[in-house]
Amino acid sequence: MLNYTNAITEEKSYSSLQMKEIKPVMKLVIRGKKREFLSAIGKSLNLLLPTEANTSSRSDKLTALWLSPDEWMIYSNEILNSESNEYETENLLNKNISKTNLGAVTDVTDQFVLINMKGDKIFDLFETGSPFNFNDFRNKKGSVTQTILAKIDVIIHNQNQNEVNLFVRRSFSQHLFSWMNDSASRL
Amino acid sequence: MFIINCPYCGEREQSEFKAGGEAHIVRPKQPTELSDDEWAEYLFMRKNIKGIQFERWVHTHGCRKWFNVVRDTSNDKIKAVYKMGEKPPTK
Amino acid sequence: MTKNLRVKKSNLIDETYKVSFKFNGITYYGYKGDTLASALLANDIHLVGRSFKYHRPRGIMTAGSEEPNAIVQLHNNTSRTEPNVRATEIEIYEGLEASSQNCWPSVNFDVGGINNFLSPVLPAGFYYKTFMWPASFWEKYEYFIRKSAGLGKSPTEPDPDIYEHKYIHCDVLVIGAGVSGIVAAKTSAKNGYKTLLVDEKPYLGGSTIYQNSEHFKINNQISSSWLEKEINEIKKIENLEIKTRTSVAAYHGYNFLLARENLTDHMPLEQRKNKIRHRLLKIRAKKVITATGSLERPLIFDNNDRPGILLSSAIEKYASLYGVACGEKNVLFTNNDSAYETAISLYQKGINIEAIVDNREEIDSKLIKEIEKNNIKVYKGYTVVDTSGYKRINKVSIMQLSKDGQKVIGSKISISCDCLGISGGWTPAVHLFTQSGGKLKFRDEDQVFIPNIYPSDQISIGSCNGDFTLDEILSTVPKTLKEFLNLKKTDYEDLEIKSSFNKSKRNIWLLPSDKVIGKTKPFVDYQNDATAKDIKLALREGFRSIEHVKRYTTTGMGTDQGKLGNMHALGIIAETAGSKMGELGTTTFRPPYTPLTFGTIVGRNVGEYFDIFRKTPIHAWHIENKAEFENVGQWKRAWYYPKKGENMHDAVQRESKAARDSAGILDASTLGKIDIQGTDASEFLNRVYTNAWSKLAIGKCRYGLMLNEDGMVYDDGVTTRLDENHYIMTTTTGGAATVLGKLEDYLQTEWPELDVYLTSVTDHYATVSVCGPYSKKIVSRVIPDLDFSDENFPHMSFKDAKIGKIKCRVMRISFTGEHSYEINVQANYGKSVWEKCMEAGKEFNITPYGTETMHLLRAEKGFIIVGQDTDATMTPIDLQMDWIVSKKKYDFIGKRSLYRSDTIREDRKQLVGLLTENPNDVLEEGAQIVADMNKSPVEMLGHVTSSYYSPNLKKSIALGVVRNGKNMMGQKLIIPMEDKQINVTVADPVFLDKENKRLNA
Known part of the structure; x- marks a missing residue:
């Protein structure tokens, strides 16, 4: 049995902001250009991939983020078991997408750390280190952006009023989380 | 710092992008048949215009897509952006 | 100095809130809302500093960010000390300590004041003319110039803010x-x-x-x-x-x-x-x-810089906003109606006005009428020609202006005063x-x-x-x-x-005087002590461009960027040179408008956040086990693991020996990993690597070399075929992002027809590399379900495996020349896999090694490190790696460049091995390589790129690039060092196990 060691072990709470890592959450990057690719995904997952830039879509089990015209990230809405890293969704897509040469499916579960943020100071924190204009984004549930925060690439998904999911590459996550806490401590 | 209108993601800060030099330089299909001079023309020769210049940019910290930009280098105004493979605007 | 010059309540000043502060060591009181300048003026202090060149006494001139004179140092000799703070901007607070900057030993007795009397020998460009020769003396001059100029002092302690x-x-x-x-x-x-x-x-x-x-x-x-x-x-x-x-x-x-x-x-x-x-x-x-808004212009006349001379608008602001009278005997000098606004305001507050000097002759203005109604003397058509008073103005001399404004006529009238307000209109x-x-x-x-x-x-x-x-x-x-x-x-x-404002204005850039200009000091730039005379001198000496005049006279080059006097400088240049202001243009205004502290510019990018650091999933283990770290790109990589009493050399020698004699374990998680999928994946690899990929069987690994289009080596790494249309490519640690970017570039712009998708998985996998004779035993204990026999799992192949329920990929590849395995597992299980290997390897002396040992081991095998043994000028042929360049492939990135006239030269620098005559002499990386020390100049043939003492070979080994090195096998060369020359022999770069026997040992 292997032990599971995730990147961010602390949960941080401030007067109007809470931050923690959510894990294990399956994450896949799926890529494809063909029309059949989109329909095969739709059929396999019962989920329509968002084709409008900077948006997302959601089913009971999965959320899909638009990353580029031929690239999406799919992540599981629920927390999985860390004792296995076999994912049903991945196997299904490997069968229906990769094996049929419709596109590419890549497991990035541990490539990204998912930091969940709640509270009404989220965007004040982002403004201390991101050049992205959050004025419209913050009012639009489901919006997605890939941008820079504290010089680090991040994907930000507006989950709900005052709740976002932030994805950062694992190797950067501890540095970013520390930076975010430093910033949050003065908001 | 420019604002660049990524043809895929919309307006973003320049810091999300990287510049990739002059646009519309096509890699020769049969490099082996070129003379040293012809190959050097492709490899090294680039324009450096004061005025309207066609450039390649990539949205490195966003969608990672390459696209073309028409920029006036004398005042940094971006006149147009268009996708790879599209024809440059004529005016 | 106990005079209180407060005149009335004001909106800004809270008179119930007294604030004490120190200026030049003496305690004063002001009120909350005061600036340092308004509080000093309320205490009747005008003398606040000395000028930069002549050390003339200077006072507060303005009430805003354009202040040229009242520049102070805050909290001297503390961590919060700050130079060049404008007294007109800083708000006072309890405990504020400020001191004058440009004076020594004190503002009242200043040694440099003698420069004022020497000023005939301190013309424009004096410093340039005098101290530039001989050039080598500049450093000595500079020390004294700076000391006597008394520029502000920067803090010596870390910024606490x-x-x-x-x-x-x-x-x-x-x-x-x-x-x-x-x-x-x-x-x-x-x-x-x-x-x-x-x-x-x-x-x-x-x-x-x-x-x-x-x-x-x-x-x-x-x-x-x-x-x-x-x-x-x-x-x-x-x-x-x-x-x-x-x-x-x-x-x-x-x-x-x-x-x-x-x-x-x-x-x-x-x-x-x-x-x-x-x-x-x-x-x-x-x-x-x-x-x-706009800034009020001063007027340029002889001795227009004495303490007690302020802009007219500043006097009004001090009176109306701060409730402070700047003087008890005020004279105003103007060329427009603004000064009358000030006068009316002062009059209303009961502040005495001695006279108003207006260089206009006939003016119909309601404001003037009101002033005259109150019996204040207005001298129309007059100009100030001189002032007196050393540390505070005590008199102005005025004369009538000629009709054309070019000279003064009549006799001099003296008016005694303690404050002169000047208004030259607005900019x-x-x-x-x-x-x-x-x-x-x-x-x-x-x-x-x-x-x-x-x-x-x-x-x-x-x-x-x-x-x-x-x-x-x-x-x-x-x-x-x-x-x-x-x-x-x-x-x-x-x-x-x-x-009621009348807009008429009589603009004269340099007011005439009864003296010749050479005998006057009409200051244009107060902070840098540049006078109208200096500007005229610059023009006489042939300077024409305003940018040149600016630099020669230093006009506008102070911390205030000449906010007050720049227009006059331009006006005087235009008049003297006979050109038009509009055509002359202005000097360039550059950011910042007012100075910024470095702290502001840097923000939070200090200490821990100065640069980004990336950590591998096994980082915590390295910390627990006392590894020393090295920065590789943004990564923190374990460098070596010193045991008690070991220095770096000892640790690396021990680790290197263990890796070959028993077992070594390395955290290779930082290597770039790119997932490549698509029906054209093989074709794509054919185009980006120098060697052929179509025939690589599924489950096999291959080393590849990637070139730039100019034929120079760009990156290298092992790529594995996971499936028919699925590969995983590894890149160098530092090259990961740029390689992916370059590959995407080709896919999107040159070969959009290829069905290939690239996804970075660098962070998804932890990579644990186990090498050495016992590596198979160790890894097979960690993954008992996998058949590790050489037949099933030969060198350069890969297997999918499971540890418990956790999927992983195992590659049998080697960067050390030893029998070795790389386990790639999802990052969050990486530390556990590492620990399992350590446990399984305990009885085989498994030894964690860092990047230094890794570099040594690969050098023994003559494996290159891109970026260390190569720079952007090495082709694969230069590296003696011809074997990896496919002759059959029609094209790949960089192929055409490999037979350009320059790249086929025989005498390019080529990678060779170097062995020292004395096996204990370890060369310095970067050292030059020569053949003949007697030739003049000595010809540099190349340099050492990698050098180590090999514990396995018990001798010093090195790699280097040498001109025509390929044809110099066995030749003797010289490495000249500071204190000696080291003799070396050119050798094969593969020092150990040329037959690759150890890979299967």
Whole structure:
């Protein structure tokens, strides 16, 4: 049995902001250009991939983020078991997408750390280190952006009023989380 | 710092992008048949215009897509952006 | 010095709140709301510093950020000390300590004052002319010049304060909260634009807020009361954010502006703890409204720099806003109506005015009439020709001006005084506008530069646009706003405005004197001690460009960037050279408008956040086991693991030996990993690597070399075929991001027809590399279900495996030349796999090794490190790696460049091995390689790229690049060092196990 060691072990709470890592959450990057690719995904997952830039879509089990015209990230809405890293969704897509040469499916579960943020100071924190204009984004549930925060690439998904999911590459996550806490401590 | 209108993601800060030099330089299909001079023309020769210049940019910290930009280098105004493979605007 | 010059209550000053502060060691009192300057003036202190070159006594001249003289050092000899602070801007707080800067030993007795009497030998360019020869002496001169100049002192301790950056995106940014800015902000915000209003001062309303005269009314209300109501209203508007103490430092293209928000500088030191001191605002505005106002011009005459000489508008501001009289015997000298506004204001407060000197002759002005009605003497058509008083002005001498204004006539009249207010009219503050790329035009009638061509979506309004009077402002600004913001109407359509200001002005850049210019000191740039005489000298010596005159005379090069005197400098140049002001142009205004501290610029990018660091999933283990770390790109990599008493050399020797004799374990998680999928994946690899990939069987690995289009080695790594259309490529640690970027570039732009997708999985996998004779035993214990027999799992192949329920990939590949395995597992299980290997390897002396040992081991095998043994000038042929370059492939990136006339030269630098004559001599990496020490100059043949002492070979080994090295096998060469020459022999770069027997051992 292997032990599971995730990147961010602390949960941080401030007067109007809470931050923690959510894990294990399956994450896949799926890529494809063909029309059949989109329909095969739709059929396999019962989920329509968002084709409008900077948006997302959601089913009971999965959320899909638009990353580029031929690239999406799919992540599981629920927390999985860390004792296995076999994912049903991945196997299904490997069968229906990769094996049929419709596109590419890549497991990035541990490539990204998912930091969940709640509270009404989220965007004040982002403004201390991101050049992205959050004025419209913050009012639009489901919006997605890939941008820079504290010089680090991040994907930000507006989950709900005052709740976002932030994805950062694992190797950067501890540095970013520390930076975010430093910033949050003065908001 | 420019604002660049990524043809895929919309307006973003320049810091999300990287510049990739002059646009519309096509890699020769049969490099082996070129003379040293012809190959050097492709490899090294680039324009450096004061005025309207066609450039390649990539949205490195966003969608990672390459696209073309028409920029006036004398005042940094971006006149147009268009996708790879599209024809440059004529005016 | 106990005189109290407070005259009346004011809005800004809280007289119930007394504040004590120290200036030059003496304790004084002021009130909350005072600036250091207003508090000093209230204590009758005018002498605050010495000038830069002549060390002339200098006093407070202005009441704002344009101050050239009253520059102080705060909190000397503490961690919070700060030089070059303008006394006119810093608000006093309990415990403030300030001292004069340009004087030694004290402001009252200054040794450098002698320069004033030596001034005939200190002309423009004096420093350049005198101290530039001989050049080698400059350092010595500089020491003394700096010491006597008494420039401010920078702090020597770490900055205790916190700084932050903040991005702001708004629809409309309004810069300046004077009457124009208030009107603009209200109009913008009320019409739905998300608006930000900033002002450098702690209060809103600009100069109109203390305009209490009956002569200036709006809708029948005194202008200040009208404005106060407006201000109260805008504070309630929701989508309007107001920031005071916030000065815009820079205005860049695309309406990107930097502003400094000052949050704690007005607080007592003990209240600043854990608070952000300055916030650098990075503002992106869709539209910008510049309402930065205007700066009053001084007048240029002999000895116009004595303490007690202030701008007329500053005297009014001190009286009306701070309730401070600058003197008891005031004289005003003007060429326009502004000084009469001051005079009326002073008169109302009971401050004595001795006389007003006006260089205009006939003027019909209501303001003048009122002054004369009160029996204040006005000298019309007169000019000041001289002043006296060493540490404070005590007399002005005036004479009548000739009709043409070119000379003085009649006899001299002396007026005794203790304060002289000067007003030369107004200069629009166009600094930010020109920083943004805007082009100015010159308006002849009142000799001002005003905005002309806007480079972005912005507008200048109010006096920074050349509309100086209240009626001009309030009739023009609403119209401008309507057009700029696309509005049908504003709240300011039918204002009834009363303004008694007469716009006439008699502009004379350099006022005439009864003395020849050589005998006078008419200062143009107070801070840098540049006089009109210096400018004329520069022109005589042949300088013509204003940029050259600026640098030669240092006019406008102080920390105030010549905000006061630049226009006069231009005027004097134009007059002397006989050119037109409009054609002459201005010098360049550069950011910052007012100086920024380094702390503000750096923000939070200090200490831990100075640079990004990346950690592998096994990082915590390395820390627990006392690894030393090395920075590789942004990664923190384990460098070596010293045991007690070991230095780096000992540790590396032990680790290297263990890796070959028993087992070593390395954290290779930092290697770049790219997942490649698609039906054209093989074809794609064919095009990007020098060798052939189509025939690589599924489950096999291959080393590849990637070139740039110019044929030079760019990156290398092992790529594994996981499936028919699925590969995983590894790149160097440092090259991961750029390789992926380059591959995407080719896919998107050159070969869009290829069906290939690339996804980075660098962070998804932890990579644990186990090598050495016992590696198989160890890894097979960790993964018992996998068949590790050589038949099933030969070198350069890969297997899918499971540890418990966790999937992983195992590659049998080697960077050390030893039998070795790499386990790639999902990152969150990486540390556990590592620990399992350590446990399983305990009895086989498994030894963790770091990057240093890894480098040594691969050097023994002659494996290159891209970026260490190569730079951007090495082809695979230069590396003696011809074997990896496919002769059959029609094309790959860089192929054509491999037979350019330059790349096929025989005498290029080539990679070779180097063995020292004395096996204990370890070469220095980077050392030069030569053949003949007697040749002059000595010919450099190349340099050492990698060098180690090999514990396995028991001798020193090195790699290097040597011109024509390929044909020099066995030849003797020399490595010249500082104290000796080391003899080396050119050798095969593979030092150990050329037959690769160990791979299967």
